[in-house]
Amino acid sequence: MELFLDTGNVEEIKELVDILQVDGVTTNPTIVSRSGKRFTDLIKEISDIVGEDRAIHCQVVSRDFDGMIEEAEFINGLHKNIYVKIPVTHQGLKAIKELTKRGIKTTATAVFTAHQATLAAKAGAKYIAPYVNRLDNISGNGVSVVKQIINIIEKHNFDSKVLAASFKNAQQVIEIIEHGVHSVTVPTDVLDKMTCHPLTDYSVDKFIEDWENAYGEGIKTTD
Ligand code: G3P
Numbered sequence: 001m002e003l004f005l006d007t008g009n010v011e012e013i014k015e016l017v018d019i020l021q022v023d024g025v026t027t028n029p030t031i032v033s034r035s036g037k038r039f040t041d042l043i044k045e046i047s048d049i050v051g052e053d054r055a056i057h058c059q060v061v062s063r064d065f066d067g068m069i070e071e072a073e074f075i076n077g078l079h080k081n082i083y084v085k086i087p088v089t090h091q092g093l094k095a096i097k098e099l100t101k102r103g104i105k106t107t108a109t110a111v112f113t114a115h116q117a118t119l120a121a122k123a124g125a126k127y128i129a130p131y132v133n134r135l136d137n138i139s140g141n142g143v144s145v146v147k148q149i150i151n152i153i154e155k156h157n158f159d160s161k162v163l164a165a166s167f168k169n170a171q172q173v174i175e176i177i178e179h180g181v182h183s184v185t186v187p188t189d190v191l192d193k194m195t196c197h198p199l200t201d202y203s204v205d206k207f208i209e210d211w212e213n214a215y216g217e218g219i220k221t222t223d
Pocket of ligand 1: 006026131133134165166167185
């Protein structure tokens with residue numbers, strides 16, 4: 001299973017790439033705009049941190065086919081292992097089909113139904129990114145849509161991976177992982193909730209207290 005960071009905060013990316021086994025970074029126009037940086041500067045900074053083997057997913061902002069293709073060609077040159085995110089609209093599907101023909105890797109994004117996912121996979125998208133929390137927010141069931149998409153991709157042997165996105169809590173993430181999702185992209189606040197537990201902190205404190213009461217110092221490593 002792949003783990004991506006859904007953020008454009010370079011300090012967070014630096015820290016988390018150091019701590020966790022991270023497979024790449026996903027951005028979108030909102031994430032880029034929040035960074036306050038020039039688009040190309042931000043992608044360069046992220047690229048320098050993650051290295052050329054980890055993936056970066058970067059989104060187009062045009063709505064029309066020609067604009068999407070032009071932006072995708074540009075984005076494709078920004079990093080060695082890059083996926084161009086294309087929203088699944090009519091124009092987007094057409095662009096995914098064309099970019100696949102040109103050998104440019106795409107991530108079909110803003111996916112909310114299994115129907116959209118199926119058509120994007122058929123068009124050649126390498127990743128399909130369904131938005132879990134945005135569905136939950138409108139009384140949908142994001143987790144169950146993702147499960148349905150995974151089943152379809154696997155049953156039909158599509159050459160696409162499911163990259164579940166838009167998470168607001170750790171429960172959404174783990175339910176999807178339990179179902180065998182190929183990849184998740186997680187914002188750093190949710191990753192923090194996945195990492196930390198008060199009982200872990202309590203246990204570590206108690207272990208160290210007991211050790212120090214008995215030996216007064218750490219393990220002697222120079223015996
Ligand atoms: O990367 C796109 C996706 O994760 C959007 O997330 O939190 O804006 O719904 P959010």
